[in-house]
Structure formats: C-alpha cells, structure tokens
Amino acid sequence: MEGDDAVSRKQKKNLVRIIIASVLMVAFIFVPVSGIWRLLLFLVPYLVVGYDILIKAFKGIIHLQPFDECFLMSVATIGAIVVGMMGDGDYVEAVAVMLFYQVGEWFQSYAVGKSRKSISSLMDIRPDHANVEKDGEIEETDPDEVAVGTVIVVRPGERIPIDGVITEGSSSLNTSALTGESLPKDVMVGDEVISGCVNMTGVLRIRTTKEFGESTVSRILDLVENASSRKSRSENFISRFARYYTPAVVFSALALALLPPFITMLCGGAARWGLWIYRALTFLVISCPCALVISIPLSFFAGIGGAGREGVLVKGSNCLEALAGTDTVVFDKTGTLTKGVFEVVAIHPDSVDSNTLLHLAAHVERYSSHPIAASLRAAYSFELDDCEINDVREISGQGVTASVNGETVAVGNSRLMESVGAVIQKCPHDHVGTVIHVAKNGVYLGHIEISDVVKPTSSQAIAELRRAGVTRTVMLTGDSAAAAEKVSKELGIDEVHSGLLPEDKVSRVEDLIGAKKGKGLTAFVGDGINDAPVLTVADVGIAMGALGSDAAIEAADVVLMDDDPLKISKAMRIARKCMAIVRENIWFSLGVKAACLVLGALGLANMWTAVIADVGVMIAAVLNAIRALFVKKL
Amino acid sequence: MKKTYKIDVDCANCANKMENAAKNTEGVKDASVNFMMLKMNVEFEEGADPKEVMKKVLKNCKRVESDCEIFL
Numbered sequence: 001m002e003g004d005d006a007v008s009r010k011q012k013k014n015l016v017r018i019i020i021a022s023v024l025m026v027a028f029i030f031v032p033v034s035g036i037w038r039l040l041l042f043l044v045p046y047l048v049v050g051y052d053i054l055i056k057a058f059k060g061i062i063h064l065q066p067f068d069e070c071f072l073m074s075v076a077t078i079g080a081i082v083v084g085m086m087g088d089g090d091y092v093e094a095v096a097v098m099l100f101y102q103v104g105e106w107f108q109s110y111a112v113g114k115s116r117k118s119i120s121s122l123m124d125i126r127p128d129h130a131n132v133e134k135d136g137e138i139e140e141t142d143p144d145e146v147a148v149g150t151v152i153v154v155r156p157g158e159r160i161p162i163d164g165v166i167t168e169g170s171s172s173l174n175t176s177a178l179t180g181e182s183l184p185k186d187v188m189v190g191d192e193v194i195s196g197c198v199n200m201t202g203v204l205r206i207r208t209t210k211e212f213g214e215s216t217v218s219r220i221l222d223l224v225e226n227a228s229s230r231k232s233r234s235e236n237f238i239s240r241f242a243r244y245y246t247p248a249v250v251f252s253a254l255a256l257a258l259l260p261p262f263i264t265m266l267c268g269g270a271a272r273w274g275l276w277i278y279r280a281l282t283f284l285v286i287s288c289p290c291a292l293v294i295s296i297p298l299s300f301f302a303g304i305g306g307a308g309r310e311g312v313l314v315k316g317s318n319c320l321e322a323l324a325g326t327d328t329v330v331f332d333k334t335g336t337l338t339k340g341v342f343e344v345v346a347i348h349p350d351s352v353d354s355n356t357l358l359h360l361a362a363h364v365e366r367y368s369s370h371p372i373a374a375s376l377r378a379a380y381s382f383e384l385d386d387c388e389i390n391d392v393r394e395i396s397g398q399g400v401t402a403s404v405n406g407e408t409v410a411v412g413n414s415r416l417m418e419s420v421g422a423v424i425q426k427c428p429h430d431h432v433g434t435v436i437h438v439a440k441n442g443v444y445l446g447h448i449e450i451s452d453v454v455k456p457t458s459s460q461a462i463a464e465l466r467r468a469g470v471t472r473t474v475m476l477t478g479d480s481a482a483a484a485e486k487v488s489k490e491l492g493i494d495e496v497h498s499g500l501l502p503e504d505k506v507s508r509v510e511d512l513i514g515a516k517k518g519k520g521l522t523a524f525v526g527d528g529i530n531d532a533p534v535l536t537v538a539d540v541g542i543a544m545g546a547l548g549s550d551a552a553i554e555a556a557d558v559v560l561m562d563d564d565p566l567k568i569s570k571a572m573r574i575a576r577k578c579m580a581i582v583r584e585n586i587w588f589s590l591g592v593k594a595a596c597l598v599l600g601a602l603g604l605a606n607m608w609t610a611v612i613a614d615v616g617v618m619i620a621a622v623l624n625a626i627r628a629l630f631v632k633k634l
Numbered sequence: 635m636k637k638t639y640k641i642d643v644d645c646a647n648c649a650n651k652m653e654n655a656a657k658n659t660e661g662v663k664d665a666s667v668n669f670m671m672l673k674m675n676v677e678f679e680e681g682a683d684p685k686e687v688m689k690k691v692l693k694n695c696k697r698v699e700s701d702c703e704i705f706l
Contacts, residue, residue, distance in 0.1 A: 052701075059700040068647070109644060116670055226668070226675070239650045293647040301670040 008113065014106050018099065021049035025095045034089055039081070042091035050077065050098040067246040072284045073101050075250075079281040080607060083274055097285055097611045104615035108294055111622045115302060115629070125177045125196045125217055127161035133205075143212040154204045160195045163215040164206040171202035178220070179311040179562040196220065219553065220561075223313050224304070230316025234582050238296050242289050249287035256280040256601055275603070282600040285610040291589040295621035296582055302628035303578030310631055311561040312571040319557035322540045323575035327520030329470050329568065330509055332534070333477035333487060335527035336544060337461075337565060338452040342371050344379035345433055345453065349446035350425050357446045361438050363389050364402040364411040372436065373400075375450050376411075395419075399436070410439045417444065432482040451483065459491045461565035468572045471520070474512065476505045505534045513539065525568055528552025542568060573634040581628050585621045592617045637684055639674045641667065642703040652702055655694040661687035674704060 024045040031041060047054075050073070057074035060066050080094035129140040131153040138153055143161040146152065151167060154160050160173070170188035175181055178196045187193055193206060195217040212218055231239075257280035261271035300317035307314050314320050334340050347354040362380035365373035366389055392402040398419065399412015410420045414437060417424050422439035424447075433451025437444070462473055474495040477484045484498035497508055513522050524531075524538035527545060535541030535555040543556035545563030553559055560567045596613045599605035605613075643649050649669035656665035656674065661682035667674045676691065678684055685706075692704045 056700055063697045063700075065651075065698050069645075105644075112670075116672075239647070242647050242650070289647070293650075294645060297646045297669055 008109075011106060011109060011113070014102065017049050018102055018106060021045040021095065021099055021102075024048070025092065025099065029092060038089055039085060039091060042095055046077070046081075046091070046095045046098060049095070049102050050074075053098065053101070067250060069246075069288050072246065072250070072288055073098065076281045076284040076607070079277060079284075083278050083281070087274055093607050097607050100611040100615055101285075101288075104611075104618055107615070107619055108622060111619075111626070112294065112298065115298060115626055125159065126221055127159045127195065127217065130161040130212075131155070131158075143215075146208060146212060148208055148211055151205050151207050154199045154206060156199055156201055156203065158199055160193055160197050160199060160204075160206065161215075161217070162206075162208045162212050163195050163210040164193060164208040166191050166193060166204055167207050168205035169202050171204050172200045173197040174200050175562075178216070181311065181562060181564075220308075220313060223315060223553070223559070224308050226316075230318050232300060232317035232321040234321065234579075234586070235296055235300065235317055238292055238586075242293055245289055246287070249284065253280040253283045253287075256283055278607075279601060279603050282605060282607045282610045283597060285607055286593060286596040286600050286605070286614060288614050289593075291593075291614070291618035291621040292586065294618065295585040295589070295625045298622060299578055299581045299585060299625040299628045302626055303574060303581075303631075306578075306629045306631035307571060307574045310567070310570060310574065312567055312574065313559040313561065314571070314575075315557050315559070319540065320575045320578055322521050323523065323558060323572055324579040325519065325521045326523045326540055326572065327470055327518075328472040328474065328512065328516065328522040329465055330474040330476060330512060330522060330524045330538065331493070332505070332524075332526040332531055333475050333479060333484065334452060335563070336525055337458045337475065337487065337491060338454050340452060340527065342375035342434070342450045343453045344375055344448055345451050346429065346431070346449040347446070348427055348429060348449070350444055352445050354446075357438055358448065360404060360409050360440065360445070361411045361436065361448055363387055363404045364392070364400050364409050366402075367392055368394060368400055372434065372450055376436070376448070408441055411436060413437065432480070432486045452479075454487055454490060455563075455565060457564055457566045461569060462491050462493060464566060464569035465572065468569045468576070470569075470572070476500055476508055478502070502530050502533075505531065506537050509534055509537050513537075523568075525565070526552070527563065528556070542571070544568075570631075570634060574631045577631065577634060578628045581624055585624055588624075589617050589621050635684065636675060636677045639676065639688070640705040641672050641674045642705075643667075643669070643672070643699060644701065648699040648702060651698040652695045655698045656691045659687065659691045659694050662691060665691070 028041050028045070033041060053070045054074050056070040060068055060071055077094040077098050080097065081091055084091045084094065127143055130143040130146050131138045132141045132146060132150055133153055146162055152162065152164070156171070166187060166189050168189060172184035172186050173193065174184055175197045177198070178194065184200055195215040257277045260276050261273050265271045300320060303320055304314050304317070331337050347358055349357045358380045362376045365376045388405050390403045392400060394400050395412065395416060398416035399410065401408060401410045401420070410416055410422070414424055417437045417439055420439050421442045422444040424437060425444055427447065431449050433449045435447050435449055437447045439445055465473065473493045474497070475484065475488050475493045476497050478500050479498055481498045484496045488496045500508065509522065509524055516522065521539035523540040523542055524534050525542040525544060526535060528543040532551040532555040535543060535552060540558060541556040542558045542560065543552040544560040544567070558571055560571065592613060596605055596610060600610055643652060646669045649667045653665060653667040656662055656676060661679050662676055663679050664677040665674065678687055688704065688706050692706065695702050695704060
C-alpha cells in the first residue's frame, strides 16, 4: 500500500474523526459527572463521528426519501440517547453504535476502493502514447491523434498502441494481457498485430490499419468498463429488495416498540416502554442492509475482472449469471472445434511413392489461391525447387492441370480424372474429407485426402465442459454427415446436426431452446464468422477469437480473446464460482441478519452485538466477494 | 446521443438511487450507473441539450443522495 494512493482524502478525514471520537468516548467514561453534563459531554464524540449521518438523514427526510441507512442509524442512536436520558444516563452505547457504524462504512469504502484499483489496474492495458516517426525523429503522440496508415515505432517493453501490420523488424509479443496466454508469439514483417500486446525483444515499425478508437485495446476497455452496467437478476433482486426492506424494517421496529407494551397494558401488566423501545432500536441497527448491497455488485465486478484477466470478456453481470446456469452447449464446427483450415491428412499413392505424389500435386497448385492449394503447398515444404512448371490451367469445379518438367499433371476431383482419361483405382480406406486425385500423362497416380482438422485441445475441452456440469453437447455444421460424424465421435459430442445452412443454424438453436425442459440455459459457441444471428438467438452467445469481427462482438455475451476451446469451460467455471460467491453472500448476510433480528426482538442481543454483527457480516461479505477475482487456478 | 460522466458516490445502494433519479429526469432516455467504475452513462432524448439535462440530473441525484457528485 502506498499510503496516499490507497486512502483517499475523505477516508483520511473519516479515520481521524473515528479516532478522535473513540478516544473522547473512552476518556469520558471516567469523568465523574452526571445528569445534563454527562449528556453534553457525550454529545461531543457523538457529533464528531456522526454529524454527517445526522445531516444526511435530515436531508433525506426533507427530500421525502427518508428510509435509508443514515435514517436507521440516526433514529437508533437518538433513541438510545433518549432512553439513556430517561434511565441510567448511559450514553456510551449511542456513541459506540455510531462509531462502529462509521468504522464499518470506512472499511467498506476502503475495501471497495482497493478492489476497484486492483481490478482496473488488471485491465490497465490502455497505452498512453504512440511513437510516430517524423523526419527521422520519434515523437510521442496521443494514440487518438494517429491517422490510419501512419507508421509507428514500438520499442521493446512498450505496448502496441494501435492495430496494424509490421513493416520492419521482428520480435516476440507478450499477449497475456489480452488472451491470458503466457507463451510469447513470434511476429515478423507482414504480420498483423493487435494493440495491447507487449513488444518484448526487437524494435518494430508498424503501419496502423485502424484508428485508436477502433483498435482492439479500445474495444476491450470499452467492453470491460461497460460490463457491470448490464445488471444481473441477483443485482436487480438486491436493489428491489433494498427498496422494500428498509421501510419494512422501520415499520416492524415501530410495531415492536408499540405493540408489546400496549398488549401487556391491556392485560393489566406494566408497559415497560423503555425495554421495548430499546429492543426496537436494536432491531433498527441490525437491519442495515449494507453487507448485501455492497457485496453483490462487488462480487460480479471481481468475477468479470478476473475473467478478463484470463482472456474471457464477459459483457455484463447478467451474462455471467446466464453462463453459470448453462447446461447445454451448442458448437459450430468449423473454426470453433476445428482449425477451419485444410490440412493433408492422408496420402494414398497408387504407383509412385507418397512424397512424389505430394511433390507433383504441390507443384501444380503453385499459383492457385484456393484453400486446398494452400494446404498442399503447406504439406510439401520443398515446393519451390527447380522443377519447371508451365502451362498452368485452372478448370473451375474440377481442378488444375500443368506441365511439370514437360509432363502433363492433373490435380483435381474425379471429373477431372475422367476428362484426362485417368482411371481412378478403388481405395480400401474410408475418406470423409475432400479427396484430391493426381494423374500424370493420363495415368492415375493416387490421391491425397484433405480435411479440416480438430484443434488439439477440442476433445479435452468437451471433457472439461462435462466436468463443469454441462450435460448436453451439440454440434452444428454445414459439412457432410460423414465428416461431422467423424469429428463428433473423436470429440465425444452427444448430438450432431450436419448439412446446415447458416439460417438453419438459427432455427436449430431456437428449436433446442424451445424443446428444453428445466432451468438450464443454452450457450452457442461460434467463431464469429457468419454466426452473429445464432449468437443473438442463444441464451448465451460465446464468440471465440472474434476480436476482429464487429458483428460477433456486438452479438455475443461472452467473447473469448483467443480461439482455444478450453477457455469455454474456464469461462463457465469462473461464472459458477462468482455465482456461488454471490449466493453465499446473499444467504450468509440474510441469515445472520434474520438471526440477529429475532435475537434483538427477543431481547437476547443488545445494540452492541447488533452493530458488531452488522459490521462483521459486511466485512466478511466484502472479503468473500474479492475471492471472485482469483480465477487463475480454476 | 450517449455520454459518460465520472461520478463519486459512497455506496452501491446510493448508486442505484442515482441511477433511478437520472432515469426519471426529463430529457434522459436511459441512464445507468456503474458503481465499480464510478461512471454514469446517460442516453439523451432526441434534441435534448446534454448540458441542460445534466444540470437537472445532478439536482435530482442530490435530492436522493446528498453527497453524490457528477463531474460535468
């Protein structure tokens, strides 16, 4: 703690007031005066520590908003003073109650300020300047003023302020502030980089492709800062609760003060007004709802902050709540569970060895921009050798033919094979991916299977989701049934719907939600490409690796900053932990309050125990709320 | 039009009260108070002058929570 920063001026002033009042109170206990002098003596510490409460309560009454904590405390303490005046002249209690209340308030504002600070520093990825090069001199500029297309310089240790493309230099980037991923990412000339990453090793020159306001960093900050404006049901419950609670307590206290004496009087006994009024005042002290009112939003705030640190952006407390209640997860296949890029998965040569087959295929596809061509080139890393490739012809819907070292090679589907006169040999293997046939001079050489591969963590992710309490997993895909079946078997997914058009996915998810029994919610996970409508329809829309897509960010409730499916279960566990804490706090504070109220009404708790219980519950609830911030090990 | 203002308020319940007060101010379409970030987002009615409206918002907020502050 750096003293000055951790404690605001207001807090310092209040601390001084608390100390002065407690010293005076203790000192005055030993002063041997009685009657009116004793009252005046104790009024000094009482007013020192409580004047603002009294003023606020008074203002509340003038503005016709009387029922708040200040009102409760003022009535209780003034009541205690009056009881003291009528009875034994004990004013210590009134002062002490006010004192403890202020100690509680002080602690609360300290704890909130502290967690506010620690959470916002967590998310403090806002770059304060951009280095713009002008006539060979580097000038520090406000990132807001950097135009698109400007070249900025990022030195090692600095944060990339604006999204862009590297024009000079290479380095490794620390993306942990964005993705929670601690492995550095190597980048070089031509790579796109997103703002918020920290440049670790080399100087980079970056041509910006976005304005600062549109850059990743600004967008994340915007999401996080506005997250807690979307309130959860628990929070709404609390604010509704607080609205009815205080008046209810005030009237119960009134009843407690008036009814029992009246009834005993009617029955012929002594009224004992003092006793019942005292109990009613105790009742008022206990009833302060601060523990609840402060700890619930604090838990959500901490949960959202903790999730953000792990690369999971939650758009609001309501989203966190919904995520915690999810028991069905629907996945989009391509790009979510699979990498979304084609890879060579099998080579079945007929009359040559597999290397030659791949070699020829890669050559023919040298100039093609088709994703299949890219995957073939990626699989054969020595593609740029000195073989001579001429006469490349792309035959739309069939494939490519070219002359390689003077021999005509055809690479494509069965129709192309037919047209070059090659006879396809039956293959003993099952193929679910795309099959590319290769023929040389009209003679069939073999085929290569290309397919989208599942992400290495997908299967673990599904298992983790189960462990996190998801009972049903569904995969939606536009792919063929065979390809979908294979992936779902490999990953252990319960249900598959294949051959879907994007609009079918929307209706499928609607059906799933409609057919659902029980309270569990349905989440949809997509990569943000083409599935924004589905994200909107689902109870919880999760977009992964979607920082580039505005539509997805707009539509999703939860945005995963990288495309690792394991983050889904992590997000869910964070949400569950946060909701568990919220529930604990609600039940714990309400339970203790209820118990104290009963004890107070029965006369088993005096005002001292009441105020200590009040402050104690609040401290415990606030500390518990802070726990929601720690999600690293989940 | 939407604008964000920095605020200062002591407790979460008071923040709720401010939010309601702001919502019920003439010229305000919607308002939300983020206690944790100490920020107030106000969406103004079409054609309303934010400066004038915010004066009223501040007044209404002061009425329900005397020691709150909105930094205009």
